[in-house]
Amino acid sequence: MARTRGRPALADRAQIDEAAAELFLEQGYEATSVDDIARRAGVARSSFFNRAASKAELLWTSVDHWLGVAEGELLGGSGVEETVLERIASLCDRIPDEDKPWAIVHRDAMGTRDALLAGVGPRLARYEQLLVRLFGGTSTANTTRAQVLMAVVATRLAGERWVSGNGVPLGVHLREVCRELGLADLGGTTGG
Incomplete structure (x- = not known):
């Protein structure tokens, strides 16, 4: 049976927020990129921007x-x-x-x-x-x-x-x- 990894492809804003919080705690705000957050949330970079205007938001x-x-x-x-x-x-x-x-x-x-x-x-x-x-x-x-x-x-x-x-x-x-x-x-x- 195929096993899926990570979060669903259509992560909602709460999942993106959670991924960002985890990464900011692990590696700091400045060292965390939008790509890092999107990857942790299991979404494409473009999907991230469909849900948030920026990392700062x-x-x-x-x-x-x-x-x-x-x-x-x-x-x-x-x-x-x-x-x-x-x-x-x-x-x-x-x-x-x-x-x-x-x-x-x-x-x-x-x-x-x-x-x-x-x-x-x-x-x-x-x-x-x-x-x-x-x-x-x-x-x-x-x-x-x-x-x-x-x-x-x-x-x-x-x-x-x-x-x-x-x-x-x-x-x-x-x-x-x-x-x-x-x-x-x-x-x-x-x-x-």
């Missing part, structure tokens, strides 16, 4: 997914009057620990620190635009800019605690940071 799979969820759900209104940051924290409560961005969790072992710094800009801009819309202002209004900046700082601090934490949900960390920074009432309420 793989570092952000979880973040990009949850930003999309946030845009879809938070901009639609919740039907309940609550603060912007509480709405974000409620969504963050649903992010499972296994969705912690592996490239951030293992940044030292994988050597992803520089690549993460290079890719954070577009995600930060996307999050800031979401916050501007949630706070109901314009990106040039002083009040909105201050609200967005404080929300970004709170989210960043909460994210760092979550990534290096012990199973406590991201939303719990965000609420804690907001209390520590005195942001409990930041931005008023939003509702549907």
Whole structure:
């Protein structure tokens, strides 16, 4: 009986992400090529690019997914009057620990620190635009800019605690940071 080797020829994005994570841990981010990842995932190089734009994009799979969820759900209104940051924290409560961005969790072992710094800009801009819309202002209004900046700082601090934490949900960390920074009432309420 013929035995097949490796992963299926039509590997999905999750298999490509897993192959990349394994290789980044084994040989480091810089030493790993797209060809290495495609080979480990059992796909052709062209199939890799059908599922990901670049090796660097793989570092952000979880973040990009949850930003999309946030845009879809938070901009639609919740039907309940609550603060912007509480709405974000409620969504963050649903992010499972296994969705912690592996490239951030293992940044030292994988050597992803520089690549993460290079890719954070577009995600930060996307999050800031979401916050501007949630706070109901314009990106040039002083009040909105201050609200967005404080929300970004709170989210960043909460994210760092979550990534290096012990199973406590991201939303719990965000609420804690907001209390520590005195942001409990930041931005008023939003509702549907």
